[in-house]
Amino acid sequence: MAAETIPTLHYFDLGTLGRGEVIRLFLRDAGIEFKDIRHRYGTWSVESDKFKQQGITRTGKLPALIINGTILNQHVPILRYLSRDLGRYDGETNHKKFQVDAVADNYIDWRAQWVANIGNPSDDYKNKFLPMYYAAVAKYYSENNGPYLLGDKITYADFAVYQSVDNDERIGALPTELPAEIVKLREAIEGRPNIAAYIKENRPNKA
Amino acid sequence: MSTVTLHYFGLGSLGRGEIVRLFLHELNIDYEDVLYTYDETWPSVNKAKDVSLTGTLPVLEIDDLRLYQHLPILRYLSRRAGAYDGETNHEKYLVDAVSDIYNDWRTGWVAQLTAKSPDYQATHVDKFHRLFTDFYSRDSSGPYLLGNKPTYVDFAVFQALDNDECIGCAPNPLSEPLTKLKEAVLARPNVKTYLAERATAK
Numbered sequence: 218m219a220a221e222t223i224p225t226l227h228y229f230d231l232g233t234l235g236r237g238e239v240i241r242l243f244l245r246d247a248g249i250e251f252k253d254i255r256h257r258y259g260t261w262s263v264e265s266d267k268f269k270q271q272g273i274t275r276t277g278k279l280p281a282l283i284i285n286g287t288i289l290n291q292h293v294p295i296l297r298y299l300s301r302d303l304g305r306y307d308g309e310t311n312h313k314k315f316q317v318d319a320v321a322d323n324y325i326d327w328r329a330q331w332v333a334n335i336g337n338p339s340d341d342y343k344n345k346f347l348p349m350y351y352a353a354v355a356k357y358y359s360e361n362n363g364p365y366l367l368g369d370k371i372t373y374a375d376f377a378v379y380q381s382v383d384n385d386e387r388i389g390a391l392p393t394e395l396p397a398e399i400v401k402l403r404e405a406i407e408g409r410p411n412i413a414a415y416i417k418e419n420r421p422n423k424a
Numbered sequence: 425m426s427t428v429t430l431h432y433f434g435l436g437s438l439g440r441g442e443i444v445r446l447f448l449h450e451l452n453i454d455y456e457d458v459l460y461t462y463d464e465t466w467p468s469v470n471k472a473k474d475v476s477l478t479g480t481l482p483v484l485e486i487d488d489l490r491l492y493q494h495l496p497i498l499r500y501l502s503r504r505a506g507a508y509d510g511e512t513n514h515e516k517y518l519v520d521a522v523s524d525i526y527n528d529w530r531t532g533w534v535a536q537l538t539a540k541s542p543d544y545q546a547t548h549v550d551k552f553h554r555l556f557t558d559f560y561s562r563d564s565s566g567p568y569l570l571g572n573k574p575t576y577v578d579f580a581v582f583q584a585l586d587n588d589e590c591i592g593c594a595p596n597p598l599s600e601p602l603t604k605l606k607e608a609v610l611a612r613p614n615v616k617t618y619l620a621e622r623a624t625a626k
């Protein structure tokens with residue numbers, strides 16, 4: 218029984234790239250132990266039918282998190298499920314919840330663009346889209362003085378924004394000048410006790 | 425109370441903004457429309473008038489706030505009304521997950537507007553029609569995702585079906601669970617007249 222109560226995350230062997238890593242980071246921060254299954258990205262199209270049949274993903278896409286006997290898909294809704302379950306990691310008033318949700322939605326739009334730019338980031342992505350994205354997100358952060366979106370209380374959107382910076386850096390698209398709010402967020406996340414060592418281990422060597 | 429203003433493009437019933445309009449009607453909230461032209465002039469208009477921080481619309485002004493991103497706006501309005509969402513954590517998740525799938529549908533739909541793909545209907549529409557049908561078959565006690573209880577996502581999925589129909593790409597035939605959803609939304613007292621007028625204006 219004990220083994221079954223540990224949640225299982227299905228995602229790809231993409232290191233810290235992609236949607237699944239946001240959930241890994243969140244689970245680690247929350248101190249939730251989980252089984253981390255990493256599928257080969259290259260052979261996924263062959264496997265995906267099998268996973269559809271097993272009900273692990275209705276859309277054929279990952280991540281999928283199996284927790285409390287239910288299967289969850291769609292990574293941002295998964296973060297919100299976990300936040301409600303824990304009674305933490307979200308705003309308390311309607312307006313605060315909205316701020317967190319809106320930033321997460323900006324991140325979702327960013328993610329769609331990022332996926333289209335992994336191979337060879339376009340000038341449009343680097344010079345137009347990214348500056349606009351980081352500036353818009355920073356504006357939300359500036360409303361509560363940081364380091365997190367809602368001030369000193371972390372929420373699920375902070376992990377998503379952090380991963381956008383990380384993933385842009387890894388594809389060589391990160392703007393050289395980031396808004397101060399984003400730099401501050403990055404430092405705060407990298408100093409969190411439950412994830413600091415994990416992040417450090419996985420950071421590319423800065424020569 | 426201050427006036428409620430929706431900033432969006434003059435796209436009729438197409439696009440993200442119309443879902444917010446439909447939902448405002450459902451909630452009986454009066455609002456004013458401010459329409460912008462959806463073409464290459466938009467970025468400079470936005471700069472001059474400082475409408476949108478993200479460069480995108482819709483933007484809703486309500487409760488002395490400027491709200492961005494259409495699904496977060498729907499959720500804000502739902503919490504404000506104390507209704508239109510699931511009750512348990514899992515129900516809330518379901519509504520959220522189907523909205524996220526709707527959002528993935530929307531990304532493909534927008535791409536289709538600018539770069540017409542000949543197999544849009546055969547691949548995109550077909551795939552999402554199946555997914556939505558699958559979710560709307562879960563609870564057959566009523567026409568909505570959560571059976572008899574309407575939630576914000578029902579309005580988004582209704583508009584997805586409508587927008588595919590508008591561009592001549594409706595799933596054919598429309599599955600039974602989705603036909604029921606469509607009929608149920610069309611008959612809702614607060615939106616009935618609005619939707620009927622919208623249909624004749626086309």
Ligand SMILES: N[C@@H](CCC(=O)N[C@@H](CS)C(=O)NCC(=O)O)C(=O)O
Binds near residue numbers: 236262278293
């Ligand atoms: N909206 C979904 C999108 C999931 C998604 O597109 N996942 C990608 C990887 S990050 C995938 O599974 N790609 C493999 C495929 O399309 O076959 C989510 O948030 O989880």
Ligand SMILES: N[C@@H](CCC(=O)N[C@@H](CS)C(=O)NCC(=O)O)C(=O)O
Binds near residue numbers: 481493494495
């Ligand atoms: N995630 C945002 C996306 C908004 C969006 O992309 N809106 C489109 C119109 S439906 C837009 O403003 N396009 C104009 C542009 O990008 O310049 C939302 O949900 O509101």
